Amino acid sequence: MSDVKERSPNQLLLIGIIGGLIGIYLTYILPAISMRISGNSVIMQNVSGLLNVIAPTFGALGGICAVLWGADAVRRVAKYGLGTGVPSIGQIAMGMGIIAAMFGLAIVKTIVLAGPIVALVTASILGFIVGWFAQNVIKMKIPVMIRCMTEIAASGTIIIIGFSAAVAGNFEFANIVTLVFDNGVMLAVFWVGAVAMLHPFNACLGPDEKQKRLLYLAGSTGAITMAIIGIAAIMTLGASGVLTLVLGIVLWIIFYKKFWDEVYHDASSVVGTGLIPKTEA
């Protein structure tokens, strides 16, 4: 594009997959560790209690990593002009993501740890097939279509599993069904997650669009999603939800300030125009 240094797609892919999966797995591993160390001493009991409280929050942090990746993938494919607006690709991402997430988490039965990986692989396959059809049957003539559709579906599934785990405490399917599906929180995860992913490019698109600005905005939409998920988690998990909510708001302020600074930096000048005059000249 220009001489401005950009994060490469592969770099963001790694951030999304590794960051996302670490976050998701920590929601499962930390409680296991706390179970192991909860001994007789008071300090150990406190530490294990603390680990139990902070564990679900990592799911939401993993979700933010996936939002960054997904937003950049949306940026790369939507740049070509889809003809249907940017929101459509965010919604198909979540549609494929949720199908793959449910499949991956449910199919593994007792081997819970394999769930997120199976979901990720399923989403990639589903995304690849939809991308292949869009490119070769519908003939959209977008060179990055197949790759980006795969990435978008995969990041969609990590977003869904990450934020669901933040609400349910871990990613066991039975647990997610009772704590995320039955009370309808899943719809919030679905919609807010989709907006978090599609909004950055939808807001930033245009000839002056820059990746750095978009990624800061993606961070802020991811963080505000985390805050909303935190409210839901207060309902289901209590203390962990408060932590998710507070951390989400803090991250949102940080990222939004960064985005704000970028906007000021990129604009040629920022001037106040005053109010609209009451009488027309």
Add this chain to the structure above:
Amino acid sequence: MVAIDPTLLTNILLIGLSGTLICLAVHFIPVGGAPAAMAQATGIGTGTVELAAGSGLVGLITASYMYAYEPLASIPLVMAAGAMGSMVMLASTMFAGGLIYAYGVAVPFASAQVKKDPITGDRQDTYISKGTQGQGLPTICFVSGIVGAALGGIGGALIYYVLVGIYGQLISATSAAAVAGVFTLGVFYVNAVVPSYGVGGTIEGVHDPKFKRVVGKDIFTSFFVSILCGLLAVLIAGGISP
């Protein structure tokens, strides 16, 4: 692993069929996109996905209501409930949009794709403002939209009916409804977006020449993808423990 039996295959095929119905529905709905929002093209002024999903999800709500409160509800009854919900939703959207186009923007309703309205026979081309692709919602678009909404509602209701039937035997009724509803949502979005790429964002309805050009390949794509989704949905049942 789940054993392969005829019921299973029927379920997968039904989900594939309903996904295809949703895809077909999108082609019937007069979607104008951003140009229509400025009254420079025929159709409703928003995107394909928003319209198809908006009407389809209302259909899903009415269908699930029928399923939940009428224990004897058969497939046709649930599908009819879904179709009614979608039709009412899209009709009210088009009616409200039409009021704004007629009395707010003050444009005559005309289609740029046909010379005469196939239903009323009224002449169209003389009413089109210069430099636009038609305006508002002529009769044919309205009727086409209603037909499309019915198809979408039937499709959504059918997936829901099949999935609740599968999951209802394994988990509690509430959970089954929630899981089936969310899965339907996912299939719905995939099948609403795929054809909207096919039509390139805007279509006037069944009379649009674009309809014949793209409907075949979109339906092929949707059928394949929905069969895949159906397979995943049935396999999920194998992983859910009662």
